[in-house]
Amino acid sequence: MQLIYQGKTKDVYQLDSSRILLKFKDDVTGENGVFDPGANTVGLTIDGAGRSGLKMTKYFFELLNSLQIPTHYISADIDDVSIVVKNAQVLGKGLEVICRYKAVGSFYRRYAAYCQEAQDLDRFVEVTIKDDERGDPVISQDALAILDILSKEQYDELADLTRKICDIVKAELAKKGLELYDIKLEFGYDVSNNQLLLIDEISGGNMRVYKNGVYIAPLDLEKEFLS
Numbered sequence: 001m002q003l004i005y006q007g008k009t010k011d012v013y014q015l016d017s018s019r020i021l022l023k024f025k026d027d028v029t030g031e032n033g034v035f036d037p038g039a040n041t042v043g044l045t046i047d048g049a050g051r052s053g054l055k056m057t058k059y060f061f062e063l064l065n066s067l068q069i070p071t072h073y074i075s076a077d078i079d080d081v082s083i084v085v086k087n088a089q090v091l092g093k094g095l096e097v098i099c100r101y102k103a104v105g106s107f108y109r110r111y112a113a114y115c116q117e118a119q120d121l122d123r124f125v126e127v128t129i130k131d132d133e134r135g136d137p138v139i140s141q142d143a144l145a146i147l148d149i150l151s152k153e154q155y156d157e158l159a160d161l162t163r164k165i166c167d168i169v170k171a172e173l174a175k176k177g178l179e180l181y182d183i184k185l186e187f188g189y190d191v192s193n194n195q196l197l198l199i200d201e202i203s204g205g206n207m208r209v210y211k212n213g214v215y216i217a218p219l220d221l222e223k224e225f226l227s
Contacts, residue, residue, distance in 0.1 A: 001015055008029060009027050009028060009029065009053070010022045010023060011023040015084065018086065019085070019086065019087060020087050021084055021085075022085060022200075024050035024053055024201075025050050026045050026046055026048065026049040027049070029205070049205065049218065050081045052203070052218065052222040053203035053205050054078060054081055054083065054203070055078065056201075056202060056204060056221075056222050056225065057073075057076070058078070058083070060169060061198075061202065063168070064168065064198065067168065069161075069198065070195055070196060070198065071197055071198040072086040072088050072197045073085055074086060085199065086190055086192070087190075087191045088188030088189060088197050089191055090186070090199070091150060091158075091189075092129070093129075093130070094129070094130030095127050095128065096127070096184050096185070096186055097125060097126075097158060097185045097186070098125070098185075099124070099163060100123075100124040100125075101120070101121055101123065101166075101180055102119065102121060103115045103117060103119040104117065104181050123163045125159045125162050126138055127155075141155045157196060158196065161187070162185060162187075166180070169183060169202060173209060176224060176225050177211055178210070178216065178225065179210050179211070180207060180208075180209055181207075181208040181210055183206060184206045184207070185202070186199050203218065204216075204221035204222055205218050207221075
């Protein structure tokens with residue numbers, strides 16, 4: 001097993017040509033000690049955050065696999081705080097895809113002159129570049145195409161799959177009286193067949209969820225959702 005990358009919230013190991021192991025850490029993104037799933041820096045360390053994120057990731061990826069949604073997930077080891085996944089090539093040099101149901105976070109900060117906080121957004125999808133130096137800027141569909149990162153057809157496939165996945169996540173959370181405001185996903189292409197796959201994780205660390213209008217912190221979300 002070879003360490004190939006140390007990320008903000010996970011370490012990445014090569015198992016063989018077709019499989020990768022992701023080791024979850026207790027670091028979460030945020031600023032000044034405050035959690036923010038949209039932040040591009042590690043803001044704090046929360047004991048148990050890695051295990052909590054893995055439990056939710058295991059739940060959602062196994063659900064998506066059962067529904068024939070393409071993901072990189074193979075198996076999880078809760079005790080080892082890790083998952084084994086298919087080897088996938090990230091989009092471009094790394095993209096994040098955000099699906100927004102409510103105007104909060106960076107969307108509201110950018111567009112507050114034109115919207116109310118928590119205003120409804122109709123599964124609004126936007127793509128950001130993973131680029132810490134430049135603050136993970138938003139990139140348009142036209143820019144993705146002209147820079148040869150994603151064709152318009154690839155973008156449409158990505159956006160459609162994002163909405164499909166996020167609607168499933170939203171419906172599952174709603175069963176526990178929880179409301180998804182926004183969620184950040186990552187995708188890649190399976191190196192064996194070039195199929196578009198959901199990669200990375202689905203956990204409290206990459207979504208904003210509220211109950212009766214009150215924000216639920218990531219560890220509290222896992223306990224409430226999986227209880």
